[in-house]
Amino acid sequence: RGIIIEDTADDGSGMKSSYAPFWQLRSTYWWRSTFPANKDVHVSHRYKPSVGGTSSVSFFYDGQFQGQYAAYKTRYCMDDTFENAVRKAAKANPDGYPKYYESRIAYILTTGGNWAAGTIGKFKLTVDKGNPKALVSFCGDNVKKVGPTTFEMTANDFYPEHDIDILLLEPSDSNGGDAN
Template identity: 65%
Template sequence: MLRHVLLASLVTVSAPALANDSVAELGTGGLILSRTDAIAMESEDLFISQEKVTVDYVFRNQTDKDVDTIVAFPMPDIAGSPYEMPAIPKNDVDNFLGFEVSADGQAIKPELEHKAVAVGIDVSDELKAQNVPFYPFGDTAVKALEALPQDVADDWLDRGIIVIDEFDDGSGMKSVRTPYWQLRSTYWWRAKFPAGKTVKVAHSYQPSVGASVGLNFFNDGKFQGDGYADYKQRYCMDAAFERAVAKSAKENADGYPSLSESRIAYVLTTGGNWATGTIGKFALTIDKGDPKNIISFCGNGVEKVGPTTFRMTANDFYPERDLNILILTPSQSGSGN
């Protein structure tokens, strides 16, 4: 038997500088193989919307021997903080992206391995000993920290495991013990690629969608500033997109577009470790959600195939950059791209 490791890459990527009323997106990705000459990716069909990401693969074992694998899906790292919270679809649960996976149509129930890390040190056992959940956001963790003995809380403060969040909730100042550790989670399961056969693998999850009220690239009635330069490169904003934004601005007395941002980051460049290094047949479909929404993203040969959907296809595809999607939602009726 040949043994290889199949990894699903789900990593956090740097988000653009955002306004104070923004939440940052967590970059998401798809399955990748550890370096192997045994298995080729014949096809990948990727669908992305604000509600769901689905990825359908066809892998082929090109050898005359079965390949036993460990398949892993690392969730994005989440750092606890009282100052900023990323966009998390399902709060206060281990499976915070609602991840599901199947092989040849049969649902797989993956194992979950997770740990808590503070200042680069694994503190999982200490959290377990005090019945503190690893997920660093939500009421469950805060209530568990309230119950800590004072000597334990003091020790965790000194070691950067927790911090004290001080705020006024309207009834006076409060001091609350707050998680400051990082959650690292990985789903994994065992799989077999039979000799000379294809295996269909499908997985889905709810994406982390960053959001801003207003626009980070349009200031004082103009496209300008560092935010504009970054967005122009990141999302490939073209003249048609900018005209739609300018039109919204002209329709308002204050000269500002009545638009809000939604952002999705999908990691494509971690792939390419299978036999050929390319994807035989690659298809990408993006749904902007509403015909009035305005969308921009980078891609070659993109076609509008429906009122809200855009599609790109390629043969022997090798991803050279990650995919960043910007969707603008109007607060009142208007035209979209």
């Protein structure tokens, strides 16, 4: 057992081996802040997170959803539109596999219960999938597509009960995928 593992997949020209990290990086950032007493405070933060991923779609093969599909469906709230786009991509490829690779993002909202004293007054989450041909899925209430690659979720008096996990399926070639 080491710090890398062999990842074998068919790239369309036969089985190929590549190596993937067998470790995780976890980073924690913190800072002290002083807020004025008895006044409304607006807090905003932005960052471009690092992602985990695979070289192909790990939950769809041999023409059907399988493997980790049930866990993915729950974790990323994959809906019919998302699943139909995966099926369509698989049918369009002669080998029957969707030509996408996975990128996964975990966004910590619960922050160790720091919202225990109240709610987030005006919450807004923006997810930009970058490529219009990429597919994206994540759990959220009242998510709206606001641009060709952009999705938003807004809420008033939001209390995060769980973190947000985002699944991006990005085309593995210049012709892959349907916009979702």
